[in-house]
Amino acid sequence: xxxxxxxxxxxxxxxxxxxxxxxxxxxxxxxxxxxxxxxxxxxxxxxxxxxxxxxxxxxxxxxxxxxxxxxxxxxxxxxxxxxxxxxxxxxxx
Numbered sequence: 001x002x003x004x005x006x007x008x009x010x011x012x013x014x015x016x017x018x019x020x021x022x023x024x025x026x027x028x029x030x031x032x033x034x035x036x037x038x039x040x041x042x043x044x045x046x047x048x049x050x051x052x053x054x055x056x057x058x059x060x061x062x063x064x065x066x067x068x069x070x071x072x073x074x075x076x077x078x079x080x081x082x083x084x085x086x087x088x089x090x091x092x093x
Contacts, residue, residue, distance in 0.1 A: 040078060060085075
């Protein structure tokens with residue numbers, strides 16, 4: 001597009017939506033990296049790492065076995081809390 005051309009309202013809306021999608025993707029990717037860097041895992045990462053189901057993770061939360069924190073509407077778990085829980089579990093066996 002040349003500098004002297006104007007966008008229609010619809011073209012502008014499409015461009016804005018594309019930019020917003022790009023920003024969301026960047027934030028999502030950086031958020032995941034940041035939470036890993038500072039020692040947090042989201043619930044999907046915890047379930048994958050421990051090979052447990054969503055129901056098991058939920059039950060552990062309800063029983064106080066593993067405590068998560070909601071950040072921005074998403075549940076995160078401290079890596080240290082997961083390691084501590086695993087160490088405690090293996091001590092009992």
